[in-house]
Amino acid sequence: MTVVNSILSGDRLALSRLLSQVENRTSEGRSALRELFPHTGKAHLIGVTGAPGTGKSSLVNQLARYYRHPPDGVTPLRVAVIAIDPSSPFTGGAILGDRIRMRDLAGDKDVFIRSMASRGSLGGLATATAALAQVFDAAGFDVILIETVGAGQAEVDIAGLAHTTLVVEAPGLGDEIQAIKAGILEIADLLIINKADRPGVENTERALRGMLELAHPSPRIYKHHGRIMQSQDLPARPEKEGPSWVPTIHRTISTEGVGITEVSKAIAQHKDYLVQSGDWRRRERARLEAELETHVQENLFNRWRIGLADHLYQQTLEDVINRRLSPEEAAEILLAGD
């Protein structure tokens, strides 16, 4: 049986091997990705991000458990988790191992949890995450939870990949948290105040509502949050037409499972919104176009570099290092012959 057939038939060992190959960008991994591509496009990608100490991991765990064991009448879903941990330079691996995370869900063949080391290369993390998500998507996982630590560029990039992004906050995490929240509002579809039994939860919620109010200035949004807003309910937003999603705020205590049902419902409502508004397809299109462009760029550059005499390249680079040419001028000179 080919690797691709093994994946499609649910072979976990083959899946695990392929994920490593894809993460390490081997040629086997690339060729399997191509073959699997026609089987993708069905999974719901859910990003979960937030500052350290907010309890994202346990929230992700609880969501995975909820999807596996929903209330009566709700179909269980197959769940993959991609946990992006800061890597250690000396172990070469992730700090929080797969086994620790899997405790609650061990032995369930419809759950697959994968830790990924964060990479140092520009754009590498989002690209690798996208590739892993494609493998899980093709392998028939309905929900892919992507957990990232922090509030940096990687989180913004991964939010571009996810259909629905949860930003997790917690009361009392220090004085810079306000600034973080403002930056991350841009990518949040759901705002989760986890550890909601801690002191300061009211302040955290008030601050988030204040920021939402500034971003979506309508007196009505607080009555309506959690459902799709119609454009006539809101002041005109210049960037787009049609229904619009206002980020919703939810309190959870993930270590005790409090609030998880409500969050899962809001995630489902956001998915409905995406499909009905056409955003699901628009996001898909933008993402695939970016991927296509990346391949074209790499390909064009590699061809060009192979066709260029190395001594010419090195000599021009020396001119840049010695400040005789700017990098832009050097690029123009090297390209002038083409």
Add this chain to the structure above:
Amino acid sequence: MTVVNSILSGDRLALSRLLSQVENRTSEGRSALRELFPHTGKAHLIGVTGAPGTGKSSLVNQLARYYRHPPDGVTPLRVAVIAIDPSSPFTGGAILGDRIRMRDLAGDKDVFIRSMASRGSLGGLATATAALAQVFDAAGFDVILIETVGAGQAEVDIAGLAHTTLVVEAPGLGDEIQAIKAGILEIADLLIINKADRPGVENTERALRGMLELAHPSPRIYKHHGRIMQSQDLPARPEKEGPSWVPTIHRTISTEGVGITEVSKAIAQHKDYLVQSGDWRRRERARLEAELETHVQENLFNRWRIGLADHLYQQTLEDVINRRLSPEEAAEILLAGD
């Protein structure tokens, strides 16, 4: 007087305008960058990064103050600060404004503090930061402090730009901090334990030393930290030859100015190490080569896209969206005619 001459002669208003143009990638900004390039290559770029709540801003402030008002016999330096704040989607600007940060150093014409909104686009932040740093470098600032919030991909990218990277920690910032530290060790030249008057400082230092011990397994490194290590003192490291830098650990209480002199000395030692080991020039070369490559890639892609019939591009993209072609296959088909 041209913009470039105004910058070189120390005109702050012209500098401020040019920084905005460069950040917004206007054509004026690009052309000024080209003209300024021959005047760059002298400044010491110092990255300061760490999790929210560690007190990075006040540390940066204190370092700037130290460089402006050093002890007797030490030459004051001209200092620029690039503070990368999470941007707000509704103000379009940075939360912590320039004026708030400048309080301590207001009126000093040899200090220039610039807040930059973090961008949503992949790679955009590091590119924009590099461009701003070039402007400051050409304008004759000796030290450029680059402050970033968080521990994400952007910080790793900016560490690639900086000559010296300070990673700031603080005692008692939550349970995920261990993992963060491990990821960030890779980029740290100096590890700063700020807020060192807080409980838990011993644990924080022990954890950092433990991680350093794993990364640099020599019984001698703790006796020697803070000065250049000779390779014969350390076990062979496969990745490079010659002297090697072991990250040093420093305690500070930046709100009270405690430990700032020691940190500034360690920064100076790291610079000496970079120059003596040849790493300064190697980093410069790698950075300029990456910049050259980016220009070539953009240029090649733009030319290619202009030369391609739009209906062909759109049709191939539709095939990708409908899963008839993978993005990689589509790229190959579109490039086949070239």
